[in-house]
Amino acid sequence: MKKYIRIASGQGYWGDRFDAPLDQVKEGPIDYLVMDYLAEVTMSIMQKQKSRDPNLGYAKDFIPLMKQLLPLLVEKKVKLITNAGGVNPVGCMIAVRNIAEQMGYSGLKIAAVYGDDILNQLDPLIASGNEMKNMETGEPLQKIRRTVSSANVYFGARPVVKALEQGAQIIVTGRVTDTGISLAPMIHEFGWEWDDWNKLAAGVIGGHINECGAQASGGNFLAGWKEVPRMERIGFPIVEAYPDGSLIITKHESLGGLVSERTVKEQLVYELGNPAEYITPDVVADFTSIRLEQEAENRVRVYDIKGYPDTEFYKVSISYFDGYTCIGQLTYAWPEALEKAQKADDIIRKRIEYLGLTFDDIHTEYLGYNACHGSTAPPIKDPNEVVFLIGVRGHDKQMMQKFANEIVPLVLTGPPTVTGFGGGRPRVRDVIAYWPALLKKDTVSPKVLTIEVV
Amino acid sequence: MKIPLLKLAHARSGDKGDTANVGIIALKPEYYEILKEKVTVEKVKAHYGDMVKGKIERFEMPNIGAINFLLHNALGGGGTLTLKHDAQGKTYSTSFLRMEIEVDDNLQID
Incomplete structure (x- = not known):
């Protein structure tokens, strides 16, 4: 040895x-x-x-x-x-x-x-009583079965x-x-x-x-x-x-x-x-x-x-499609950079309402001000610049796209000294969410194949 | 006197779904007792306010002079769902160490 x-x-x-x-x-x-x-x-x-x-x-x-x-x-x-x-x-x-x-x-x-890889065995596994409940929410896998895109022990x-x-x-x-x-x-x-x-x-x-x-x-x-x-x-x-x-x-x-x-x-x-x-x-x-x-x-x-x-369990990692996210950003410069960014946020939220768009979540952050540390960060007096970040999550792709279209127009219609829109419209991205579950060890077995190069 | 935890501890944070974990580690062995006494669940709850929406769990690790905290529902949904810039809670380590605690005036700090 x-x-x-x-x-x-x-x-x-x-x-x-x-x-x-x-x-x-x-x-x-x-x-x-x-x-x-x-x-x-x-x-x-x-x-x-x-x-x-x-x-x-x-x-x-x-x-x-x-x-x-x-x-x-x-x-x-x-x-x-x-x-x-x-x-x-x-x-x-x-x-x-x-x-x-x-x-x-x-x-x-x-x-x-x-x-x-148990993606193709999910239905028989569920049928034989393996619910694969979400470890965080307790819901059975059946609830999102149709949207599952991968499942691995x-x-x-x-x-x-x-x-x-x-x-x-x-x-x-x-x-x-x-x-x-x-x-x-x-x-x-x-x-x-x-x-x-x-x-x-x-x-x-x-x-x-x-x-x-x-x-x-x-x-x-x-x-x-x-x-x-x-x-x-x-x-x-x-x-x-x-x-x-x-x-x-x-x-x-x-x-x-x-x-x-x-x-x-x-x-x-x-x-x-x-x-x-x-x-x-x-x-x-x-x-x-x-x-x-x-x-x-x-x-x-x-x-x-x-x-x-x-x-007696394996952990199972299951991924599934769960809607979309889109995050837009603009940069506001001194003076009153934070106030300008806050005004932009107010405008976007009013536009969302005016256009009748609804989302599961809307979230704003001010990068360079407190995006990382939130309320634990002390206020900064008149920062040199602030990046305004606004994101939405939802399941209606058309509404997501309409939101994406609302960011860049702020350059000519909103508060002054704004830049950082070089990327154009923000992208609407698929959300691939994660479903952690457990599976009895005796329901699957690993396989090993060894080959020799000739 | 009041000092930020940053003077007594280092830390690393990460994510598990919508839960952020923050492990705080005493910079000197003698600081561990102070962390143990002062950094309670109530104190952490007050420090984060609305940032942490779920429960807070606390696990002592005297063997390495550390305390591991689990901050539930702290990452805006977590994983790929979150709209937060710090999606994986990587910077919770230092937001945690901003916490101010009361220590003895004679405490030696580097």
Whole structure:
């Protein structure tokens, strides 16, 4: 057994810095590279792409990235685990296989983890008594069934471990949790049992630290962002995992960024619910057990982690169409910039009334004044400029378009010294809303397919 | 004396649907006790007023000197529904740290 393994985060979300994964492989020793691509909205977009072309439905820009990444992974014997497979992991695997074949990497094993996409099984699932009630509102899925555009179960580490056991070096998955892709290599390498809850929880916490990329290594760091070295080449985090379930959070020395107790703590609390019950498909991790210790520069030890048995449910991520939004903006300059923006708001609201438009929500903000901090922000006397933002949400597309048409006319009909209308009419956008639900684990099973490049 | 929390804590915030989470973290171990005593649910409710429309939950994490808050119905519907500029509640971290608390006049602050 290896004394430890190094699992590097290559991406915090789809659209993160493109050269980070390349740097992670090039700039120092790692054993695994993990990359998270998926958000709720992403699944819906990918489902739409797949409906137009059955070969698509995965993160398209993962393929050109693989052309650069694959030679490095092969040379350094680094394994890659990513959920870039979206709603078509098998299609993604084939696209990667084609590249690997062209580059002559015969013998390379590539795996797809799938079975999470339950869009076509929703009706039988509902019919057999799985209501998939919204976890926030308690309403049954049937209520919005017709507008559902994607439905995916969150799998944990299990199918990824299976792919590793089959010898895959590249693993593309569908909706596997962000934490599962970091946990899986630890289980595989150290032979952890599926009921060794403390160790599984340690892997999940390592995954939570990795899952947002540089947010654990100096990015978005409130307690000292000015002291973070070379943010233009920020080193993404590396979790050095040990068989006993302790971790060292670090980064490559040659890159910028910072790993300290403070940077790790900020990431630990990010998007956290009840810290004593961090629920994943594999284990319930207890964030109130974690101990931290700065062991050396850019090395933080994370240890003493506790975990508890997993629940009998998978979480399901369902997306559905829920109307439209449209947000318009104009910039007003000094003097009396705020008063002008407020007048513009008054005019737009009167126009909405005059035109007989109705919306589910109308919302105004004054950017540069208090859009971020609202009533907690102290007043500013006579700001130099204020951006007036007004948004509406509704289900009637014609009314949405009529609203969109009302913004730019204010330039010639409303308060003076107004600019920032270069974009013309604001766009009416579809709202793809999110329906979180639970599903009994025994109703779906993950699938793994491993192929070898010839 | 009255000081803003910013002097005693750092923070990060994010979203889960229409709920914003704010984790506040003591800058020094000795500040954690002050946070624990002074930053109550009632205090947070008063600080945010209408900005937080639902309930507020509070979870202590003495192991890392932090308190995690869940601010329900604080993101204008959340996710893709919201019309808020800060749709994911990313800036709730520092609006939270604007909160003023009463501390001992002799408290050492950097």
